[in-house]
Amino acid sequence: MKIISFEGIEGVGKSTQIRLLKDFLESKNLNVEVLREPGSTLAGEKIRDILLDNDNKLSNETELLLMFSARSELVNKIILDSKSDYLLLDRFFDASMAYQGYGRELSKEFISSLISFIKCPIPDFTFLLDISVEQGFSRKHNDNMDRIESSGFDFFDKVRRGYLEIASNNNDRFFVINANNDIDSIHDEILSNLNII
Numbered sequence: 001m002k003i004i005s006f007e008g009i010e011g012v013g014k015s016t017q018i019r020l021l022k023d024f025l026e027s028k029n030l031n032v033e034v035l036r037e038p039g040s041t042l043a044g045e046k047i048r049d050i051l052l053d054n055d056n057k058l059s060n061e062t063e064l065l066l067m068f069s070a071r072s073e074l075v076n077k078i079i080l081d082s083k084s085d086y087l088l089l090d091r092f093f094d095a096s097m098a099y100q101g102y103g104r105e106l107s108k109e110f111i112s113s114l115i116s117f118i119k120c121p122i123p124d125f126t127f128l129l130d131i132s133v134e135q136g137f138s139r140k141h142n143d144n145m146d147r148i149e150s151s152g153f154d155f156f157d158k159v160r161r162g163y164l165e166i167a168s169n170n171n172d173r174f175f176v177i178n179a180n181n182d183i184d185s186i187h188d189e190i191l192s193n194l195n196i197i
């Protein structure tokens with residue numbers, strides 16, 4: 001089984017690329033499962049609702065621990081038992097390092113220890129779709145902003161810089177892709193990085 005994760009700030013087009021890659025892999029008769037974080041389990045989707053609800057004024061520590069509670073369910077109930085050829089993850093633990101570590105400025109060492117504690121497998125490939133905060137949010141202007149999306153420009157700037165630093169520290173599995181490019185050329189770039197064209 002290969003695990004491929006997709007990361008980036010809001011509005012970078014992760015879902016579109018995941019859908020295109022899923023269609024491509026299925027056209028080759030491969031078995032593909034798409035999972036999103038936080039979510040994709042019964043408990044994980046309920047935790048997601050708590051995390052994104054604007055009425056909840058959560059502390060940063062609560063936010064981090066809820067992310068890992070949802071992730072622990074996903075890892076232990078789905079990922080570690082999966083028989084799929086490919087797991088496509090719409091965000092994974094790198095998101096906690098970027099959002100809660102760099103963005104909320106919580107301890108990166110503690111986040112690393114949580115990653116080990118819940119036995120997260122390391123993705124084989126991680127695609128970071130990169131775009132400026134202004135461009136990311138301008139693509140989302142019709143949506144209602146959830147609790148995390150309402151965190152402001154400075155927060156998302158720290159998250160974006162964090163992602164780029166995480167990518168450069170893990171360049172064995174990370175590919176940084178310019179999310180300004182058109183949808184088809186991003187898809188082709190992903191396929192060529194995966195070496196499966």
Ligand code: TMP
Pocket residue numbers: 010036037038067091092093094095096097099100148149
């Ligand atoms: P989504 O809207 O891309 O599905 O993600 C939900 C939100 O949760 C998004 O704003 C990113 C945020 N998030 C974190 O802050 N930390 C995490 O570990 C994950 C997985 C998501």
